[in-house]
Amino acid sequence: MVMDAKSLVGYCGLYCGACGIYQGGIKQAVENLKQVIGACGFDKMMPELAKWAPSLQHYEEFNKVMDGLIKLFGECPSCGNGGGNPTCVVRECCGQKDYTLCVECSNMEECEKLQQ
Numbered sequence: 001m002v003m004d005a006k007s008l009v010g011y012c013g014l015y016c017g018a019c020g021i022y023q024g025g026i027k028q029a030v031e032n033l034k035q036v037i038g039a040c041g042f043d044k045m046m047p048e049l050a051k052w053a054p055s056l057q058h059y060e061e062f063n064k065v066m067d068g069l070i071k072l073f074g075e076c077p078s079c080g081n082g083g084g085n086p087t088c089v090v091r092e093c094c095g096q097k098d099y100t101l102c103v104e105c106s107n108m109e110e111c112e113k114l115q116q
Contacts, residue, residue, distance in 0.1 A: 006080065007078055007080035007081050008022075008078050008080065009079075009080060009101065010078075010079035010080070010084060010090075010091075011079055011088070011090050011091045011093075011094040011099070011100070011101060011102060012088075012090045012101075012102055012114060013101055013102060013103060016076070016078040016079055016080070016083075016084070017078075019076070021073050021076050022076045022078060022083070024074075024075075026069060026073040027069070027070050027073050027074050027075075030066050030069045030070050030073075031070060033066065034063075034066055043059070043063070046059040046060075079091065080100075089113045090102060090113050090114065093105075093113055102114060
C-alpha cells in the first residue's frame, strides 16, 4: 500500500514510518520464531520436552500469545489512516478539535496529553 508522507505522521507529530509496528517488525519477529519452532519440530515435541523442562507445559498458551501478537501488531495503516493505538488520548483530543496535528492547538506547549 502506497501512502503519502502526510498520512504517515501521527496526530502527536511522531513519524509512523519509524514505528516498529508500522514497519511490521514485531509481526515478522513472531512469525520467524513460529517458523523456527515448527521447522525444528519443537511444537510437536513440547509434551515430551515438558517432562524435563516443566515451563514448556505452557507451550499452547505461549502459542496463543504469539498468535495474539501477530493479530495485534500485524498491519497498521498509520495513524492518519485509522491505525495506531485506539485508546490514544492525543488522537481523541485532535479528533474532538478537528485537528490533523497537535501543532494546530494553541495549548500544545502546556498539553499534559503530549507529556505521556
